[in-house]
Amino acid sequence: MKITVIGTGAIGGNLAAKLAAAGHDVQVANARGREAVRAEVLESGARVADLADAVQGRNVIVLSIPFGVAGKLAELFASVPEETVVIDTSNYYPGMLSEPIEAVDNGQVESVYTAELLGRPVVKAWNAALAETQRTKGVPAGTPGRIAIPVAGDSEKAKKVAMQLVDDTGFDPYDAGALADSWRQQPNSPAYCTELSLDELPTALAAADRVKDVAVRDSLPERFAALPDDPTVDDVVEMNRAAHR
Known part of the structure; x- marks a missing residue:
């Protein structure tokens, strides 16, 4: 597939590298210009493009940009064909990574x-796994204990495309409706950054509670402060799991 990843931070950089390594034609673009794209993002074969050119003639556009x-x-997206699949990976952390909205x-979800800001439908994927989880824990399909990633969207066709790409990055896709x-x-639900398998993920999604999960999200600074210095990805995953026990 012809894929553009807009945003080359931790998540966008991971996805560009993994999707290129899986054999896709990957372009990356950054609103701050070509020079803002880190060299390691391109090591698997992704190419840098100017933002205005990067959205034309592509099958999929992945948005890995700050929420809001x-x-x-x-x-820019007004000229993108309707059939182009747009995938949103962002998360809302008011007062930490974003101004309150x-x-x-x-x-509002x-x-x-x-989607309203962009003026077109999106699929939600890759938001519920830590960047380090995505970078280091993808494994081939069929591997026991493979981590699952939820994918939500209104177009079954677009969602199917996103789910295939999740699989290509080393994770089991799950249709989350x-x-x-x-x-x-969303942060910090039981399914968010807790590294669950395909068997475990549906129960976690069903257990989500909008009031409790927002409170857990907003307690993140205090919970992080209780972690060891220089916490590992496993430390953070366990912290997230413990918040729902």
Whole structure:
């Protein structure tokens, strides 16, 4: 597939490298320009493109940008064909990684808000796994204990494409329902960054509680402060799991 990844931070960089290594034609673009793309992102064969050119003639566009800024790309996406699959990987952390957003604080689902800003449908994927999990723990399909990643969206066709790409990055894709249901994989639900298998993930999604999960998300600074110095990915995963026991 022809794929563009917009945003080359930890998540976007991981995805660009993994999707290129899986044999896809991958372009990367960064709003800060070509020079902002780290060299290691390109080592698996991804190519740098200017933002305006990167969205044309592609099958899939992955948005790995800070939550709440998708509206800045709305004009750019106005020329993107309807059949192009757009995947959102962002998460909302008010006061930590984002300014508070009233609509989301009042209950609007994160990726529904993103779709409105962008002016087109999106699929939610890859948001519910830590960057280090994505970088180091992908394994071939059929490997026992393979970590599962939820994928939510309103178009079955688009969701199927996203699920195949999740598989290509080394994780079991799980159909998590419509985009309006993707609150179940938002921070800090039981399914969020807890490294669950395909058998375990449905129970975690069903256990999501919007009030409790927001409280767990907002307690993140205090919970991180209780971790050892220089915590490992396993330390963070265990912290997330413990919050729901």
